[in-house]
Amino acid sequence: MNIRTMAEMSGAKALMDSLEKEGVDIVFGLPGGANLPIYDALVDANFRHVLVRHEQSAAHMADGYARIKRKAGVCLATSGPGATNLITGIATAYADSSPLVAITGQVPLNMIGKDAFQETDIIGVANPCTKYAFQPRHATEIPEVVKKSFYIAESGRPGPVLVDIPKDVQQEVTEIKFPDLIKVRGYKPIVDPDLSNVGKAVELLVSAQRPIIMAGGGVILSGAFSELQALAELIMAPVVTTFKGKGAFPENHPLAMGPIGMHGHAEANRIILEADCILAVGARFSDRSVGRFDEFGKGMNIIHLDIDPAEIGKNKSVDIAIVGDVKSALRTMVKMLSKVAAKKSSDNQWLKRRKELIDYFSQNIKDYPRAMTARKALKKLRELLPAESIVTTEVGQCQMWTSLHFDVIAPGTFFSSTGLGTMGFGFPASIGAKAARPDVHVVDVAGDGSFNMTENSLAVSVLENLPVLVFLLNNDMLGMVAQWQRTFYDRRYMGVHQKSCPDYVKIAEAYGANGLKVQSMDELEKAIKSALRTEVATVIDITIDPEEDVYPFVAPGTGLKDMITGA
């Protein structure tokens, strides 16, 4: 055993060294009684610590960082309430398959089970929303546990892992060994796809008259952007995405159709009904994407490619299933396709139909003839924002408007809480994204309701010099709930009015950020330009009409064919 891999140190120091060995350059956290030894060791650590104002935001920041870096983000919290505050962030990462390593302090081993102060069974709490949860009981276990945590979080279908370290284990000083290799015998992620199934899929795609590609979040997670584009161009298939897959394919590409789903693009929701063969790539047929499971894909051949075998047949039975890494499988498909068939012509009936649908729906979606709408604001943002900028959203109408009216051009520059739908996610996540890519602009498209939930992260944005632009579509409402109450509950509003409280300009200024209130398109243009120029955390508070609904709309429990366009 050489000296570098073995030394006497505390569990907390072993944790720092283990994180360094994993290449961690930033952690987001908040200290408390049960993780004080970790915070003491952080003083001498060679990576950055970002102090948050609420643990939920620490998890979202680490998640946002992870989605852009495509490696695990790290967050820290103390035991009890610190740990439970992380849970919403951990569940968000779990629902969106984002790699996260959450490290919590725990009461000392001899206090566990005694209902001690700030004790909570966080292993039990985290179980349903983590890939795994560890509780090392000796300092010597820490290096191995950390290495396993990163391996599990980042490999296969990524996801969050919790490491819960009792305080005395953090303090224990002992000989610590750092392993080079670890083995998790019950964990065998499948990477290489079964070639015979890939071959069958290729045959089916070549013979299809009306093929369509449905790209999901798996494309983004595996970074299979160029492979997806090559495949689409070879078979000349229109590409729809799920909402999580938004930005997997450049939305200004001649084959792009945008997201499908409850608030998908009308032409995307329509064309997928007319296809004869669907290639679903890294997608999980969620209810929000496909509407009714029983109706979706009827009479079509469905090819499903996903890294998680449990996704095959979970919501939708399919004709051909390929389990494996999306990037590697798509690369193989492109290779096979280049051999068997010449590139299809772009002059065919199917692509004409695509154009027809786009033209039709550009005229037949409810529009709001007002001077200032969310739609116009987002189009203006797109116009002024460089293509490589990163955009995230809060949850609700602001999120769905972004899906509809903001085209993602550079693949992998958009993300949102699509699975759990966590209000308050976007702002801290955008700060995490900024930490991952300080060289580009980062924008959080927010609503007033969501922004209110984690707006205290303004302190982090300002103090840590992680400036993001909060593009606040302010309708003074919990707008999506209000839209449902308007649509399904006969306008009987309950619990949706925000009553102009707080004043977001003052909130921004109170934290040392810029606050700009805009009420016209002219003011908006000036505000965006100024925010992009100054690179200071900025909240642009954009007044929009509270009656502006999101259309199209596929009501819950109905199928894509029942889409309401509002026109």
Added chain:
Amino acid sequence: MSSTEYKNKPLYIISSLVENKPGVLFRITNLFRARNFNIESITVGITEKPDLSRMTITTRIDEAILAQLVKQLRKLIDIVEVEVLDINNTVYRELALIKIRAKDFTNRNEIINFANVFRANILDIGKESVTVEVIGTPDKIDAFKNLIIQYEIVEMARTGVSALQRGE
């Protein structure tokens, strides 16, 4: 689902090797709860390897759901191996202890006779009860239970199924 509908579904025996450490049983049963899968019985015990336990789960579900269940189990990191046993090529047994009300000599004699037919053992005889140990497939235990139910079952404890694939 009504109870007859449930009883009509096929019985599956899922055999898995799991890490022998704290929290594993919780993770597995929690998966059943969270995904809305039903467990008929579950047994856990040590194996020939000290770091592995064998967990045998029986469930009555549709085949499509079974496939999904196995995949979800396979995803659990503490589960090293999972397989659905082919009932025709599997030995499986359950043990039941049944305390039966037996007020008089005739009742006791009848119960003892039934027990003999089922190759069950009498473990205890009290003034008012007989305790019988029955070993067999769940069907056999059900049959015995249905037979002696006329005397009133005071208490019953069943172990759940343990199973192994037959040798080559």
